[in-house]
Amino acid sequence: MSAQNSNENLTIHHRVKNYTTWRKGYDANEQSRLSAGLTNGKVFYNPENENDVVVIVDVADVAKARAWFNSTEVKAVMQKSGVLGAPSIRFAA
Numbered sequence: 001m002s003a004q005n006s007n008e009n010l011t012i013h014h015r016v017k018n019y020t021t022w023r024k025g026y027d028a029n030e031q032s033r034l035s036a037g038l039t040n041g042k043v044f045y046n047p048e049n050e051n052d053v054v055v056i057v058d059v060a061d062v063a064k065a066r067a068w069f070n071s072t073e074v075k076a077v078m079q080k081s082g083v084l085g086a087p088s089i090r091f092a093a
Contacts (some may be wrong), residue, residue: 025081
């Protein structure tokens with residue numbers, strides 16, 4: 001299988017002000033994630049603190065995903081939805 005056809009896994013960990021508010025923003029941003037090649041997103045939160053969130057997605061193109069995360073639009077969406085600080089982002093094959 002060529003590198004272009006293989007997916008990588010992306011894990012994003014961040015804290016949010018309010019899970020419910022953040023989740024609405026996350027759900028509303030689905031089309032933008034899909035256009036960046038981020039698919040099969042799964043959201044988890046700490047049962048002791050729902051504002052501690054982990055998102056795992058498949059990534060078709062790491063360079064495109066990195067550019068998407070670094071875009072002004074995505075940063076604004078994260079800030080508006082209540083992400084606190086910079087998220088921890090890890091790619092793994």
